[in-house]
Amino acid sequence: GENVEQHPSTLSVQEGDSAVIKCTYSDSASNYFPWYKQELGKRPQLIIDIRSNVGEKKDQRIAVTLNKTAKHFSLHITETQPEDSAVYFCAVSDSWGKLQFGAGTQVVVTP
């Protein structure tokens, strides 16, 4: 089955700096790669996703890059703000729509 690894497990950044989270996966047939943000006690919320036919996608301060050959993808958050503090999960979907989640990255943005 799919194996998703996410790094780092915790990330502390100064407000205004950039944050980068990386995930690797094992199944080359995977074709959908969403990122979820989960605040404490809240539901996971989709913040950005990318499909296997695209190498990069950007939405305001967040972007995702995908390297299918190397089987890794990354989340980039620029100009971080305190409200970006949360746990971020990467996920990988196979052709059947089954999502396998990474272990999560706790991001702390300090003012």
Added chain:
Amino acid sequence: EAGVVQSPRYKIIEKKQPVAFWCNPISGHNTLYWYRQNLGQGPELLIRYENEEAVDDSQLPKDRFSAERLKGVDSTLKIQPAELGDSAVYLCASSPGSQSSGNNEQFFGPGTRLTVL
């Protein structure tokens, strides 16, 4: 538009007791998922429905867990009897399309936090 609705939000029970969780997906979403999220970890899929059919229940512990989606809309997940290790957040999610449509964006409900004493 209402999101995915789950109830109850919190449940505390003693071990060996039964418990049930309810989920109402976003209107029109054919695919419904139940996940379990342990503290400090990502969600893990328990079961996936397309309409009323369970198309992936390979990770559902069938000795004590059961689920149903009789009319292809809302769904119930049951644990009987509950064990201490079942303490977790149980998340329901839905997506608009089926596997064949390729539209697999998933929207999560608020979850039910289960504590087994």
